[in-house]
Amino acid sequence: MRGTGVPSFRRTALAGAVLATALGGGAILVACGAGGQDGAADGPARLSVADSYIPLPPAGGMAAGYLTVRNDGGQDQLVKVSSPAAQSVTMHRSTASTMEQVERLDVPAHGALQLARGGTHLMIMGWQKTPALGDELELDLTFARTGTISVKVPVKELTYRPGQQ
Numbered sequence: 730m731r732g733t734g735v736p737s738f739r740r741t742a743l744a745g746a747v748l749a750t751a752l753g754g755g756a757i758l759v760a761c762g763a764g765g766q767d768g769a770a771d772g773p774a775r776l777s778v779a780d781s782y783i784p785l786p787p788a789g790g791m792a793a794g795y796l797t798v799r800n801d802g803g804q805d806q807l808v809k810v811s812s813p814a815a816q817s818v819t820m821h822r823s824t825a826s827t828m829e830q831v832e833r834l835d836v837p838a839h840g841a842l843q844l845a846r847g848g849t850h851l852m853i854m855g856w857q858k859t860p861a862l863g864d865e866l867e868l869d870l871t872f873a874r875t876g877t878i879s880v881k882v883p884v885k886e887l888t889y890r891p892g893q894q
C-alpha cells in the first residue's frame with residue numbers, strides 16, 4: 730500500500746475484517762478433505778468466479794477488488810491479474826497490521842480462493858477512466874493451469890457486501 734489513499738483504505742479494511750468474521754460461518758467453502766490433499770493429481774482445475782466487485786474508489790484513486798474463485802477440480806494458482814481499464818493490478822495479502830504484495834495465490838482443490846474485505850485482495854491503480862457506480866470493469870485472471878479467465882466486475886458502493894442488496 731502506498732500513496733494518499735492508505736489511511737482511509739486501512740480503516741475500511743479493518744471494519745471489513747470484523748464483518749467478515751461475523752459472516753464467516755456461512756461464507757467459507759471448506760475443502761472436501763479426503764483425497765484432496767494432492768491437488769495436482771486430482772485432475773484439471775474447474776474454476777468459476779463469483780461475488781466479484783470493486784468498491785468505488787475515491788476520486789478515481791486506488792481501488793480494491795474482491796472475488797471468489799471456486800474450484801470443483803484439482804488445485805491451481807492465480808499467478809497474474811490485469812485489466813484493460815487500469816495500468817496496475819496486484820495481489821495483496823493482509824496481515825494484522827499491514828499488507829504485502831504476493832506473486833501467486835493458491836486455489837485449493839475442491840475449495841475456493843476468497844479475496845474479501847480484511848483479507849487477501851486485489852489493488853487496482855492507474856485507471857484509464859475514472860470508475861463510476863454501475864460500471865463493469867474487465868479483470869483478466871491468469872491461472873497456472875487453467876490459463877486466463879476474464880470477468881466483468883461491477884463497481885459498487887463503498888459499503889457494499891456480497892449477498893447484501
Ligand SMILES: [Cu+2]
Nearest residue numbers: 730821828852
Ligand atoms: Cu492492499
